[in-house]
Amino acid sequence: MTVPDKLDRPARDRYEFVILGAGCSGLSLCYYLLERGVDAPILILDRKRTFEDDRTWCFWDVEPTPFTQRALKEWRSWDFVSTGRSVTQTTNRYPYKCLTGRDFYEHALARLAESPNVTVRLGEEVGDCTEKNGEVRVETSNMTIRSRQVFDGRGLPPGSPAFEEARRRAVWVPQKFLGLRIRARKPVFDPERCTLMDFSVDQSRGLRFVYVLPMGEREALVENVYLSEADVSQAEHRAEIGAYLESIYGLAPDEYETLGEERGYIPMTDHAFPRRLGERTHNIGMLGGETRPSTGYTFLRIQRHCRALAAAVVSGADPPERTYPRRLDLLDSLFLRFVRERPGECPEVYRRMFAGVLPDSLVRFLTEKSTPLDEAHLIRALPKTPFLKLAARTLLAKSSAPGP
Template sequence: MSEAGRNGPDVPEMIPLGRGIAVQVPDSLVIDVPDTEVYDVVILGAGCSGLSLCLALLERGATGPILLVDSRTEYADDRTWSYWDVEPTRFTHLARARWTTWRVSTATEQVRSSALSTPYVSLAANDFYRYVLGRLAEYPNVRLLMGEDAIGYSEIANGLAVATTRFRVRGAQLVDSRGLRPTQGELDDIARRSTWVPQKFVGLHVVTSRPVFHADECVLMDFDVDQTRGLRFGYVLPVSPVEALVENVYLADVAVTEAEHRAELESYLASRFGLEPGDYEILGDERGFIPMTDHVFNQRPMPRVSKIGTLGGATRPSTGYTFLRIQRSSDETALRLLGNSSERGRTQTSRCSMLDRVFLRFLADHPERAPLVFARMFARVPAESLVRFLSDRSGPIDSVRLILALPKLWFLGSALLVLLRSVADRVPHDRRH
């Protein structure tokens, strides 16, 4: 299939920006003070979710005023989004690299898997930001208010009042896409009611003095690293034999400082690729916290308020993948805000299957067994089926293949705990005492 056919309409070619370079926001898009009395839609947070939704609204014919509010003062190259190319998106043409082969390693084996029709693709944040902000600047009804924190919002007659650091704006609809930043109390509540496996990582964009990377394959999980502090793996996305994003990832609720992450990355580069600090240049870095949880997020706290992105449950509970779910959620939310779809409660993009819940519970209870399980998954499940599962597009046959590949006895205890919790959740609160 052609690039235009796979990723929607023809799009202009863009020369990728170098990693670590911030994006210049179009002057026509940015305002210093609100310029409209009442906005049709106010979007809090202008990151991946907020920008994707705004573009989806515009492409579906939204002509009323839209305001994006974000606390950032610049669009830094602070993220990398990766996913399997299983469906069209507005942004896949921006992919910095593609791999049809990927590897999972443990201390005792290396497993490779390939799918020619659905490559694993990687998008750099600054390429994404530059493209979307440029597209938004083409529309006269969109404005971006930067360096402004949203304090809260409340219902008023015929709309909502939104308080920011300096202003009070009104909107007919509000979308909150600011990301999940729970307090410790909220974290404790989530942990009591659901399974919670935080994914924490720091990554470095490096260019080396000699070719050391295999550019034709990416390393999804390299568990052949020290596991004493918690479930940990290396993640390597090579752009060329001399350039790659290398991440240090924990799937554990452990306190790891930035300095410790970087020390472990230096050790990994030395042990795996023979690189000492003087052998490579760091173009940029990134860090993140991805909530892997089966907690049910309230996507509609008020009739005129929607929550999207990680705040709305877009992160896949068992894998942490989020980008494709954000795109699906953006289209669903745009259609609803424009009155082109019926109200259906929680969107499909936030669903959590029983298999997700069991797998997540297993990771939480038995992290020491995870390397073997992941290796077995990639070795025994056909690549196309596994890609569909990891991309939230699996059918019954794919699920059966996955279940058959997993060690049954190991997962029975986790399945029982999930079932007991599901039953308990259905019991009215006043009958539990």
């Protein structure tokens, strides 16, 4: 998909707002600014040349977002599987929804195109941003632009300075995955249930699970996910998915076709990503630390933060530092450390969570909407000794860490 004609105008040299990155956070922030009635000039810059259907976002429907109505599919039941043991949970309250990249970009761009004050420029590699004399100077491969405020949503590509800094300084678990969108020749999937985690796969190269989102009886997105530093090539990911399809669904390689592919590296980390790089330069999305450290889920946090940020920009209030409760930080750090230090025990810990916590409570915890009672249920389901030991060490590490 290319940029709609109405958004593809020549850039001026001054803007009120410049947004770096036309990805999830950049487009969402612009959407919320427009919803708040902003009519000052907004420029969005991105290095890519087209909008590809490059990812599928899933999230629990715990609150409205402008994109929820475009969800392609939802599941009210999900499976958790580890060797020889599986758990199925069902909830009518909070379905798990799936939104394709294509539908997200299309919906966001259509809304942006309704407003004459928005320009989107693709093919612009953004370099340095410097604040001087009450404005920010943004250098791109083709031009220099000045703006009153800049929002940086360029993500966390592996190897980028922010990525390397976080990896060096904090607890870090790589979530590396590749997913195939496949169509089978025979009906093998149950479209009413998705598989959130299937750990009954080979674990010899690191903590690994398979995630299955059936779109119908014959179609599914099947993802092979490593929560480890294992260096797995794309060919190996595809081969592991092929072996899984054969062993679990009886699908030989010639019994399905691949319709598409997506892949990613989501850093799970408790690094405190800076919210601002200056008075007028704000970080949003993954770069602003919107990935949940213990799960890698990011989409809902991005929506919450961008909505609150747009409201603050319009009212002149201070931008929000965070939109999730501080009391979950310790539990998040504990889970993260557990995955990092005791990967072999994780399938059983996740199983206890899925088996021992009611689905609505678990969903509220996973979406940072939990009540203290939900959290008490979760803690009760966890093995006490290793988590208490980790809690003591985590608190000690945090209390002796140098201040900001």
